[in-house]
Amino acid sequence: MIDLEGPDGRQQDKSDTRQEALRHMAPLERWLTGPRVAGLPAPSADRAPPLLSFEFFPPRTEALEQQLWACIRRLELLRPSFVSVTYGAGGSTQARTHDTVSRILAETELTPAAHLTCVGASRGAVDDVARRYWEDGVRHIVALRGDPLEKGGQFVAHPDGYANAAELVAGLRRVADFEISVAAYPEVHPEASSPQADLDNLKRKLDAGATRAITQLFFDADTYLRFLDRCLAAGITAPVVPGIMPISNFGPSRRFAESCGATVPAWLVSLFEGTEEDAELRRMIGAVVAAEQVRLLQANGVDEFHFYTLNRPDLTYAIAHILGVRKQPAP
Numbered sequence: 001m002i003d004l005e006g007p008d009g010r011q012q013d014k015s016d017t018r019q020e021a022l023r024h025m026a027p028l029e030r031w032l033t034g035p036r037v038a039g040l041p042a043p044s045a046d047r048a049p050p051l052l053s054f055e056f057f058p059p060r061t062e063a064l065e066q067q068l069w070a071c072i073r074r075l076e077l078l079r080p081s082f083v084s085v086t087y088g089a090g091g092s093t094q095a096r097t098h099d100t101v102s103r104i105l106a107e108t109e110l111t112p113a114a115h116l117t118c119v120g121a122s123r124g125a126v127d128d129v130a131r132r133y134w135e136d137g138v139r140h141i142v143a144l145r146g147d148p149l150e151k152g153g154q155f156v157a158h159p160d161g162y163a164n165a166a167e168l169v170a171g172l173r174r175v176a177d178f179e180i181s182v183a184a185y186p187e188v189h190p191e192a193s194s195p196q197a198d199l200d201n202l203k204r205k206l207d208a209g210a211t212r213a214i215t216q217l218f219f220d221a222d223t224y225l226r227f228l229d230r231c232l233a234a235g236i237t238a239p240v241v242p243g244i245m246p247i248s249n250f251g252p253s254r255r256f257a258e259s260c261g262a263t264v265p266a267w268l269v270s271l272f273e274g275t276e277e278d279a280e281l282r283r284m285i286g287a288v289v290a291a292e293q294v295r296l297l298q299a300n301g302v303d304e305f306h307f308y309t310l311n312r313p314d315l316t317y318a319i320a321h322i323l324g325v326r327k328q329p330a331p
């Protein structure tokens, strides 16, 4: 047995002490004494496959439209609980988001959720967009404050607008009986005055009528699991669904993650080092990283996942398969 307690019994010394003890052992003893991790979950009759949702962005060109629809057609086979379509910064894709959501509603069996932001718009204008969605048959909104159009600009509420996402949620509830999802930040929203203030804000959004939070992307499973602990301690009971971004191209993914305020851990950078000229290797590493991430979450009881697909289906499809979700025949 390894004695894990230091002389003063302090918990934080445990891992250092274990490392030190392990270093002095013969290899086989070390292998057999080290920590054990749960394996890939086996199929089980008493555990349903997880619920999945997929996020798309509205296409800008005809070629991107085709790419999006190839992606939708592949992922719809997995029967996600919903698919969401983003709203460009500052509300810049209002028409394209609406067109994409309408086409999903008209041409597929999928349940679309429209992202809607309140930045730069009056309450009346935002309510009109929501009302139009309701009239068209859209029943799920992802309600967000949004960021200003110019990168790095400071958010200033429109003089007649909703000041934040919690106000937007309350406004949407007055428009119609939407299902509403909101954003959550395992690493704390960059503008929040403190982690607790950000958590209070998430609670306000749920208390205002949202029924689900979807997290900003993150790479360390631990970051998310600790956040869940804090949510539970704050009295949050709604699902806080992890937002997973499979990495197919590390450079752009890294820039995107950093622009969202998500930490790109050193281990991740090192995994992709030397893969710049080898797209196939990058994709394989991306698949392993995302599979490991969801496997750890699933082993910790998480059974709902939201994928930032970036309109590319392959990695998401493979990871869904690993999670136990299989292609299903059309209803």
Ligand SMILES: Cc1cc2nc3c(=O)[nH]c(=O)nc-3n(C[C@H](O)[C@H](O)[C@H](O)COP(=O)(O)OP(=O)(O)OC[C@H]3O[C@@H](n4cnc5c(N)ncnc54)[C@H](O)[C@@H]3O)c2cc1C
Residues within 6 Å of the ligand: 085, 086, 087, 088, 089, 090, 091, 115, 116, 117, 142, 143, 144, 145, 146, 147, 163, 164, 165, 166, 182, 183, 184, 189, 190, 191, 192, 193, 197, 198, 201, 205, 214, 215, 216, 217, 243
């Ligand atoms: C799942 C997901 C999807 C997204 N989709 C889009 C999209 O489609 N389009 C887009 O433009 N952006 C999108 N975003 C980004 C989002 O718009 C930005 O992160 C934005 O900066 C914050 O939006 P929010 O809804 O979280 O804002 P809020 O919940 O309003 O919070 C914004 C900040 O203000 C603080 N705050 C809010 N109310 C109060 C208060 N009363 N007192 C003190 N502090 C307060 C919060 O703590 C936080 O720091 C998405 C983010 C996520 C996680």
